[in-house]
Amino acid sequence: MNTRILLGVLLFALPTMGSDCINDGFLVSVNIEGITGRFDIRPGNDPTFGPPNDCETIAAKTYLTDDFGEYENVRVYDITVQTIGTYAGDVNGSVLVNGRAAASYNGPWSAFNKPQSLLTSGLVTRSGTGVGELVLSVLSRRDITICGQGSVTQVPVPSGLSVIIEVLGQVDANP
Numbered sequence: 001m002n003t004r005i006l007l008g009v010l011l012f013a014l015p016t017m018g019s020d021c022i023n024d025g026f027l028v029s030v031n032i033e034g035i036t037g038r039f040d041i042r043p044g045n046d047p048t049f050g051p052p053n054d055c056e057t058i059a060a061k062t063y064l065t066d067d068f069g070e071y072e073n074v075r076v077y078d079i080t081v082q083t084i085g086t087y088a089g090d091v092n093g094s095v096l097v098n099g100r101a102a103a104s105y106n107g108p109w110s111a112f113n114k115p116q117s118l119l120t121s122g123l124v125t126r127s128g129t130g131v132g133e134l135v136l137s138v139l140s141r142r143d144i145t146i147c148g149q150g151s152v153t154q155v156p157v158p159s160g161l162s163v164i165i166e167v168l169g170q171v172d173a174n175p
Helices: 002-016 019-023 109-113 129-140
Strands: 028-032 037-043 055-058 070-084 090-097 100-108 125-126 143-153 161-174
Touching: 002 019, 019 055, 028 143, 037 055, 037 143, 070 100, 070 109, 070 125, 090 109, 090 129, 090 161, 125 143, 129 143, 129 161, 143 161
Parallel strands: none
Antiparallel strands: 028 161, 037 161, 055 143, 070 161, 090 100, 090 143, 100 125
């Protein structure tokens, strides 16, 4: 008899114990892929580079897909800057997202031959307005224009120099 009472209490209590949470939604973290730009520095006596020539537009369908439903909670967790080519001077500049500064970088060209990370290098620093613009663009699934802007310290500039910028992030998807 005590078993029947206990079973009855359990059956009565189950709906109030959260057992219906199986039907609740859940979030999945999804990496944002492909927000990268490679910007060639023109050889010659002009040590500067930047917009409008040094920009790349990344289509929203390139960095996100519709496979995961609605997106929320965008996180930019790193921005890296890397140089390609041999150069004896310094490089400094900005990473622009839709025309707004997301990061700046400054240091010897050779130090950037290995990618320098916002997380681990004092040579790259974050700027809030561009990061905020990136977050809004991802949430609204808009195309993103990423630009490299800056200068090198010695002229003439040799041929074969490039700056590569990569933005790494995640979104929470609600499938």
